[in-house]
Amino acid sequence: MIYVGKNNLQNENLTLKFANKNDIFFHAQDVPGSHVILRGANLTEDDYKIAGFLAGYYSYFKNEGYANVDYTEKKHIRKAKGTGLGMVYYDNYKTLFIDFKDKLYDKYKK
Secondary structure: OEEEOOOHHHHHHHHHHHOOOOOEEEEEOOOOEOOEEEOOOOOOHHHHHHHHHHHHHOEHHHHOOEEEEEEEEHHHEEOOOOOOOOOOEEOOOEEEEEEHHHOOHHHHOO
16 A cells, blocks of 8 residues: 655654554655655565655656655654654665656556
8 A cells, every 4th residue: 555645734644643663654855745655565666666656756856857765664754843744854765766757657646
């Protein structure tokens, strides 16, 4: 299952309240965007690509043609005191390169 937050309130609830510690968190690197949570057993490389695509697509990078998307387990996400709604910090992440020219949206929008 893939879950996508589409505003600050949804991002906050999805990542900090709904997600389990072993779910995988995705976010476009260094820009505002949707939080994406990937949940499941025996996840495949395609599962990661789909979640990464959605995180990039629903971010500032949508019109750029490509996105760098970070991902990490939810247990590496934290919220600093005094930060805005939906603002989180993370570590122990890896980065996917997503190329929107691959026209994957139709495949992934399901």
